[in-house]
Amino acid sequence: MATWGDLAAYVHDTYDVISENEDEIRILFNFEQFDEDDERTQVIILVREVLDRLHEWVQIASPVGLASDVDLHAFLTEIGNSTIACGAAIMGDHVVLRHSLPLADLDIHEFTEPLSLLAGTADRLEETFFGGDNY
Template identity: 60%
Template sequence: MATWDELAEYIRAEYDVISDKPGELRLEYVFDEESDRTQVMIVVREELDRKYEWVQIATPLGLAKDCDLHRLLETIGQTTVSGGAAIMGEHIVIRHSLPLENLDINEFTDPLALIAGAADNLESEFFGGDNY
């Protein structure tokens, strides 16, 4: 995989895309067929220095105003292998960025799964449910 278009085509074929805009896909990540646990994942094309294509994977946890940010960041630091926390708008998100050039599909799918799982756990612990 080397371009946004190739990655977007793969995502459309493999996941339930709930929003498709130029440079941005939102998908519903399903953890397994037996459970009703899902996570909304946002996959966005980014451009670094006007020449390098990157992809950013992000997922919301909840509103920043409703969270003990210090405890959340401590927990993320102790439990999360892939991704980091940020505040985007009013929401706390877990996000991870990858260069598209020479991207192997597992370099996308593995972080996607790790971030979805971490977000699902953190959302439950810090916000009391599955709102995203």
């Protein structure tokens, strides 16, 4: 993969795109269904970022809940103890998990594996700290 356009084409072929603009694609990540009564999904936002006006990156982010609804100390402690491929941030009113990757020499597995890991982590933390599957 070399450019945002290449990544966007791959995402359209592989994932359920729910919205898009020039530098952002939102997908609905579907987990394998283990229980017919518990079909879980996670909204993932892919954003094109340009570092130093030269280098294209993709930021993978997923909202998990409202910052005002969580004990941030407990939440961040859990992330520190149980995650390897994402960090947490507050963006607007929401707590999000995110991970960024350079696009120039990106192998597809360097994108899909962190995406899956981030989606699963976001889903687990959303359930644990916010009590549902709202995002």
